[in-house]
Amino acid sequence: MIKPTSFEAPTSDRFVVVVRVNTHCDLSCLYCGFSKDMHRRRRSISVPSLIRFGEVLREFQCDSNRKVLVSLLGGEPFQWHSLIPVSNQLLQFDLSLSVTTNGLALEDEQTARFAMDCMDEITISIDGLGDDHDRLRGGKGMVEGLERIVRRLVSKRGPDRCQTKPRIRVNAVLTRHTIVGFETFAHRMADWGVDALTFNQLGGNDRPEFYPENRLLEDQVLPFTERFPGLQQELRERGLDLCGSESYLHRIACTARHQAIAIDDCFPATHFLFVDELGVASPCSFTTDC
Ligand code: SF4
Structure with a gap:
């Protein structure tokens, strides 16, 4: 039960x-x-x-x-x-x-200035490095451009991460392919100076035709979950907050094994x-x- x-x-x-x-x-x-x-x-x-x-x-x-x-x-x-x-x-x-943005508009100096001045948080969607991101998002060489954009936002914000706004976050979609390189990707986000990294697993509602071949597999999620606390600690020491809790990982694991979980209070x-x-x-x- x-x-x-x-x-x-x-x-x-x-x-x-x-x-x-x-x-x-x-x-x-x-x-x-x-x-x-x-x-x-x-x-x-x-x-x-x-x-x-x-x-x-x-x-x-x-x-x-x-x-x-x-x-x-x-x-x-x-x-x-x-x-x-x-x-x-x-x-x-x-x-x-x-x-929350795909980040491309922030190449423009004036748009980036607006975001820096007005936002408490800027979340940029990046799913992986190199081809991992490009393949999913239908572009070429996008990550190089996003690195330039993120590093510029971080540098404009000043040296003291704790006391300055906006918080620069990256969100990644975990697929069967991007989960493989996630650890390297997360460390690269720390290199860039990102403050927080969030992730969500690929869902199947929007594009059901894409889901079956790309969804997470149970035998991928188990090692990911075991490694998670250690990776979280390493990244914390590098100034990057890898967001994710035990219950969040539990829900991802349940989805990967096709197990529905009832929620008694959300x-x-x-x-x-x-x-x-x-x-x-x-x-x-x-x-x-x-
Ligand atoms: S996920 Fe991709 S296609 Fe969808 S809104 Fe974001 S950038 Fe656009």
């Missing part, structure tokens, strides 16, 4: 609102439903609705005495023409901001909300259509 589990109770008092501002993108990532190769209707969130929601969040922040972080993603959020004015407006409401809407490009708010992206 499978024992129901809880997500870990939120440790921070911060309230995070993830907003999918658009569904446009200029890349062809093989696992993504927003890839430019997918024929679908592209939309952006209504600016007045988001500003109004920002006002609501400002009130919530005041009343609850909790800091609200609005985390902007897409699609590719830097393809949304209203990103800069709306971000500036949300900052006026005293909200914190973060952005603390819905107590620390997190998701808003899609139509302006629908829900406890997470899986519950938007419920």
Whole structure:
């Protein structure tokens, strides 16, 4: 019998609102439903609705005495023409901001300056080194460009990581292929000066045709899980926070062996909300259509 589990109770008092501002993108990532190769209707969130929601969040922040972080993603959020004015407006409401991007737009000096000035966190999606990243994302030589971009962001931020913003994070998608080089990749992120590395396993909802041949295998996840605490410690000593807990790894291992785990409490809407490009708010992206 499978024992129901809880997500870990939120440790921070911060309230995070993830907003999918658009569904446009200029890349062809093989696992993504927003890839430019997918024929679908592209939309952006209504600016007045988001500003109004920002006002609501400002009130919530005041009343609850909790800091609200609005985390902007897409699609590719830097393809949304209203990103800069709306971000500036949300900052006026005293909200914190973060952005998740494929990183390409940050090559532009002015765009990078905006991100550095306005964001508490910048998360760049990088799945591996060299071909590992290019193959998944439909480009060539992308990692060299991303290294230049990340190193420049880090250098602009000044020498003291602990006291300066924004936090520079990288998120990687773990596939059957990228998990093989993950340790080398993680150390390379430490070389670049990245503050935090997060990862999620490949999911099958967006591109079910890609999933079976690329999903993680059980015999890959076991050694990964065993090695994880040691790797985490090594990277911590190098100034990189490799994010991931025992329960997170447990869930990945269960998926790899096709084992469903019941969740008895995921603390819905107590620390997190998701808003899609139509302006629908829900406890997470899986519950938007419920
Ligand atoms: S860059 Fe992001 S939004 Fe664009 S196709 Fe890749 S995963 Fe999807």
